[in-house]
Amino acid sequence: MKLSSPRRTASRASAVAAGIASIALLASCSVANSESQGGGEGGTDETLRVVLTQEPPTLEACDANLTSTGVVVRSTVTEPLVERNPSTGDLEPLLATEWEQTGDNEWTFAIREGVTFQDGTPFDAEAAAYSIDRAVNGDLGCNVEGYIFGDDDLEVEATDATTLTVTTPNPDPILPLKLSFIEIVSPETSNTEFVREPVGTGPYAIGEWQAGTKLTLDRNDDYWGDAPEFSSVEYQWRSEGTVRAAMITSGEADIALGLSAEDGIGDLGVSYPNNETIALRFSGQTAPLDDIRIRQAINYAIDREGIVSSLYPDGDKVAAQLIPEGIVGFNADLEPWPFDVEKAKSLVEEAKADGVPVDTQIIMPVRTAQFPKVSELGEVLREQLAAIGLNVELRMVDTTQHLQYQLSPFVTNEGPIAMLVQHGNQAGDAQFTVEQYMLTGGAQAEFGDPGLDELINTARTLTGEERQAAYEEAFAFERENVVALAPIAHQTVMLGLADRVTYEPNSSTGDELRIKEVSLAG
Amino acid sequence: MWTYLRRRILQSALPLIAVVLGVFVLARLTGDPSKLYLPLNATDQMREDFAARNGFDKPIWEQMGDYFLGVLRLDFGESLRTGEPAAEMALRAFPATLQLAAVTMVLAIIVAVVLGSWASLKPNGIADRIVSFFSMTAASVPDFWIAILGIWIFAITLGWLPTSGTSGPLVWILPIATLMLRPVGVLAQVVRGSMVTVLGQPYIKVARSRGAGEMHIVTKHALRNAAAPALTVAGDLAVGLVNGAVVVESIFGWPGIGKLMIDSILQRDFAVLQAAVLITALAIFALNIIIDLGYALLDPRVRPTAGTRARRRGPGAISDTKAEALTNV
Numbered sequence: 112m113k114l115s116s117p118r119r120t121a122s123r124a125s126a127v128a129a130g131i132a133s134i135a136l137l138a139s140c141s142v143a144n145s146e147s148q149g150g151g152e153g154g155t156d157e158t159l160r161v162v163l164t165q166e167p168p169t170l171e172a173c174d175a176n177l178t179s180t181g182v183v184v185r186s187t188v189t190e191p192l193v194e195r196n197p198s199t200g201d202l203e204p205l206l207a208t209e210w211e212q213t214g215d216n217e218w219t220f221a222i223r224e225g226v227t228f229q230d231g232t233p234f235d236a237e238a239a240a241y242s243i244d245r246a247v248n249g250d251l252g253c254n255v256e257g258y259i260f261g262d263d264d265l266e267v268e269a270t271d272a273t274t275l276t277v278t279t280p281n282p283d284p285i286l287p288l289k290l291s292f293i294e295i296v297s298p299e300t301s302n303t304e305f306v307r308e309p310v311g312t313g314p315y316a317i318g319e320w321q322a323g324t325k326l327t328l329d330r331n332d333d334y335w336g337d338a339p340e341f342s343s344v345e346y347q348w349r350s351e352g353t354v355r356a357a358m359i360t361s362g363e364a365d366i367a368l369g370l371s372a373e374d375g376i377g378d379l380g381v382s383y384p385n386n387e388t389i390a391l392r393f394s395g396q397t398a399p400l401d402d403i404r405i406r407q408a409i410n411y412a413i414d415r416e417g418i419v420s421s422l423y424p425d426g427d428k429v430a431a432q433l434i435p436e437g438i439v440g441f442n443a444d445l446e447p448w449p450f451d452v453e454k455a456k457s458l459v460e461e462a463k464a465d466g467v468p469v470d471t472q473i474i475m476p477v478r479t480a481q482f483p484k485v486s487e488l489g490e491v492l493r494e495q496l497a498a499i500g501l502n503v504e505l506r507m508v509d510t511t512q513h514l515q516y517q518l519s520p521f522v523t524n525e526g527p528i529a530m531l532v533q534h535g536n537q538a539g540d541a542q543f544t545v546e547q548y549m550l551t552g553g554a555q556a557e558f559g560d561p562g563l564d565e566l567i568n569t570a571r572t573l574t575g576e577e578r579q580a581a582y583e584e585a586f587a588f589e590r591e592n593v594v595a596l597a598p599i600a601h602q603t604v605m606l607g608l609a610d611r612v613t614y615e616p617n618s619s620t621g622d623e624l625r626i627k628e629v630s631l632a633g
Numbered sequence: 634m635w636t637y638l639r640r641r642i643l644q645s646a647l648p649l650i651a652v653v654l655g656v657f658v659l660a661r662l663t664g665d666p667s668k669l670y671l672p673l674n675a676t677d678q679m680r681e682d683f684a685a686r687n688g689f690d691k692p693i694w695e696q697m698g699d700y701f702l703g704v705l706r707l708d709f710g711e712s713l714r715t716g717e718p719a720a721e722m723a724l725r726a727f728p729a730t731l732q733l734a735a736v737t738m739v740l741a742i743i744v745a746v747v748l749g750s751w752a753s754l755k756p757n758g759i760a761d762r763i764v765s766f767f768s769m770t771a772a773s774v775p776d777f778w779i780a781i782l783g784i785w786i787f788a789i790t791l792g793w794l795p796t797s798g799t800s801g802p803l804v805w806i807l808p809i810a811t812l813m814l815r816p817v818g819v820l821a822q823v824v825r826g827s828m829v830t831v832l833g834q835p836y837i838k839v840a841r842s843r844g845a846g847e848m849h850i851v852t853k854h855a856l857r858n859a860a861a862p863a864l865t866v867a868g869d870l871a872v873g874l875v876n877g878a879v880v881v882e883s884i885f886g887w888p889g890i891g892k893l894m895i896d897s898i899l900q901r902d903f904a905v906l907q908a909a910v911l912i913t914a915l916a917i918f919a920l921n922i923i924i925d926l927g928y929a930l931l932d933p934r935v936r937p938t939a940g941t942r943a944r945r946r947g948p949g950a951i952s953d954t955k956a957e958a959l960t961n962v
Binding site (some may be wrong): 509 | 665
């Protein structure tokens with residue numbers, strides 16, 4: 112055995128000391144990834160601190176229909192020509208002051224004067240045309256192009272500095288609504304590459320984006336509208352709801368998005384509808400779901416009142432159709448399916464007597480963590496369908512797998528499928544719902560009906576009252592004759608709001624949090 | 634020494650390529666990213682354009698060839714999600730994880746050595762029972778629960794610490810305390826176990842009979858010989874931390890590699906996933922080499938030789954490696 116010499120001991124002791132010192136040093140500086148921190152912690156009275164559910168992947172304005180991007184960008188950094196009022200559904204002027212249909216396929220917009228972009232470039236009809244062209248007609252592959260316009264290209268022309276005409280390939284009565292999704296960016300913006308930090312006309316300009324940590328917007332002092340109240344806006348993101356809620360209750364943030372009642376937000380939580388509806392969607396060409404009696408029976412078997420009152424007591428509403436009130440085309444006369452187990456059972460018996468294989472296992476794909484208590488909901492649904500004699504297998508899947516079931520081409524080799532879908536109509540018009548879920552060949556419609564197709568194809572071309580009535584009829588027809596869906600509930604989410612700020616959330620808060628609508632309390 | 638290093642690096646290259654290949658293929662088996670990245674109502678034409686723009690329309694072996702050619706030019710591709718270079722994203726996130734792992738491990742080792750030594754002085758004594766109870770609890774409570782409990786107690790109820798985030802020195806406390814628990818629990822038991830063995834050895838009795846103080850015996854004679862198995866276990870725990878502490882990073886908003894990896898898996902962001910796996914694998918290989926070298930430093934009888942995983946053995950095994958080690962000197 113060899114004992115250590117005193118010198119070695121001393122050098123080891125100093126090595127340990129150095130080690131501890133270096134830890135202390137490491138711990139005292141900030142996290143490697145966060146770079147300079149400035150004096151932002153705690154914030155001044157004029158900094159609004161928002162905590163999101165995730166970091167925006169990009170702030171590219173032509174991807175702003177993506178929730179995680181749009182919540183920061185839309186109507187805050189950049190603005191569209193017209194803006195939809197989420198409460199009334201009306202279109203309101205923003206960068207365009209008025210608009211009218213000037214031909215079957217042509218719309219004309221009067222462009223607001225005296226507006227400049229955050230980089231000093233003046234805004235005019237040319238600039239508006241550039242942005243629309245970039246988002247809709249370019250090769251960028253903008254998300255908004257797929258979301259709103261499909262393969263259709265628009266012809267945009269600035270006839271003079273304040274007049275813009277837009278020509279569509281087919282008559283389009285809701286073109287202004289569609290254009291409310293196009294955020295106008297500076298003509299200096301590249302149209303061959305995505306731009307992560309856009310320059311717009313909005314009340315706040317992008318300041319510093321510390322990737323992974325924090326995003327700061329600064330007040331645009333040259334904003335054309337009412338002067339913004341906060342000198343800056345600081346966005347952070349936390350994936351855990353409990354942590355977002357804790358940031359509000361501990362005073363670290365002013366607004367927290369995407370909370371649910373379990374997150375411990377207490378009195379600081381404000382519940383609001385988010386235009387999302389949950390439903391079961393049937394693969395109506397596979398036995399036994401190809402028999403309308405089975406689809407009706409499932410609708411009778413679901414205890415919607417019970418589900419809402421036990422799982423979602425904070426404002427969710429029992430649903431009779433796939434869109435909530437406030438969307439053009441909502442049919443207020445439709446009553447939710449009544450909960451009637453006996454009727455459901457007799458429908459199943461009747462079908463069975465006619466030789467329908469009612470024992471066939473029905474797959475119910477449910478997406479993990481899609482919304483609060485989704486797995487509990489799946490269990491409840493399975494139980495309720497089992498109660499009327501159907502054989503349902505609950506299948507919990509992740510997002511990508513869920514999309515395989517959700518989108519055309521559909522899964523056809525797993526037998527009958529009744530999948531739990533969550534549909535959000537953020538555009539405000541039933542067209543974005545029925546052409547997806549009810550029209551034969553729709554990307555999310557597993558089957559259709561010629562009569563329904565006709566109604567839908569006519570509704571598309573109508574405006575005003577006629578349009579409203581036509582979509583109402585389509586929903587009623589689907590309910591009566593097709594039953595492709597079992598609507599369950601219109602959802603609500605919760606927002607955490609610190610005492611020092613005032614804000615009235617609305618159905619589009621999660622998609623575009625308009626900072627100009629937030630103010631200091633008192 | 635240099636021969637050893639060279640050999641280890643060459644040996645590491647093959648598994649490294651295998652890891653990246655595996656991730657490349659497996660990630661692509663899990664689903665079509667166009668469904669995630671395009672709106673639900675995108676047309677077929679748009680899906681085709683998307684695939685063509687990102688090279689997903691080519692056969693997988695061709696995609697793989699392109700990827701490895703790119704890697705040779707240090708081009709790791711671009712993120713589907715953000716459009717940023719994948720390597721940049723991985724390199725930005727990795728230091729945050731490394732800092733967290735390093736501070737956690739050093740503190741965990743210090744605490745575990747103190748606790749383990751204390752417990753070993755009197756096996757089954759009161760100190761031993763307390764330490765055992767603590768380490769069992771620490772090693773078995775879920776991170777998630779402890780993290781949320783910590784936030785609730787220290788940030789909400791007491792208001793002493795920030796809930797999460799990255800600014801200021803205080804934000805380090807909760808994540809590190811959460812992360813430390815398991816390593817401290819496991820290591821304290823390992824240190825205790827090997828200390829009990831070592832303290833029963835004849836040479837300790839000799840030292841005691843010569844009148845050496847207990848403190849002197851523990852720190853000067855026993856700990857050094859008991860350190861080897863602890864280092865082995867600490868190495869494995871450190872590898873786990875470098876891999877990214879996903880739960881802790883997610884909860885505390887720590888911009889590390891674990892969170893980045895999970896996000897890129899969920900988002901089918903292949904290039905970023907590959908870059909993150911590659912950088913983590915590199916770090917783990919480096920860490921393993923460092924641990925082997927550290928083992929040799931602790932026990933001069935062991936000289937690192939490629940192929941000998943001496944550090945994997947417990948204290949009783951040292952004598953077995955002696956002959957082998959001597960022949961390799």
